Amino acid sequence: MKVIAAYLLAVLGGNTSPSAGDIKDILGCVGAEADDERITLLLSEVKGKDITEVIAAGREKLASVPAGGGGAVAVAAAPSGGAAAPSASESKKEEKVEEKEESDDDMGFSLFD
Known part of the structure; x- marks a missing residue:
């Protein structure tokens, strides 16, 4: 990525x-x-190509890439030995915990210090 970034900086310059x-x-x-x-x-790879066309083509390819949810995987991985599925309130609690862990407060620094 750093090579691509350096190339794009040169083009931008x-x-x-x-x-x-x-x-x-x-x-x-x-x-x-x-x-x-x-x-x-x-x-x-970019020889003789316009960089804006290369970027546009890349965006079109990324638009078709599936992105998202691992929620169905977690449900499918639950044991089937008669155990009940977690209730909706339990899953909401888990989601809230994840959001709290990803917050900047837990990282110990701020970008604006």
């Missing part, structure tokens, strides 16, 4: 056809290591 050296320079500025194989692969 006005360089319509960044070279491997340009990408390495950008990565070097932030102290990231440059992987020559990935840079070469990226440059060969």
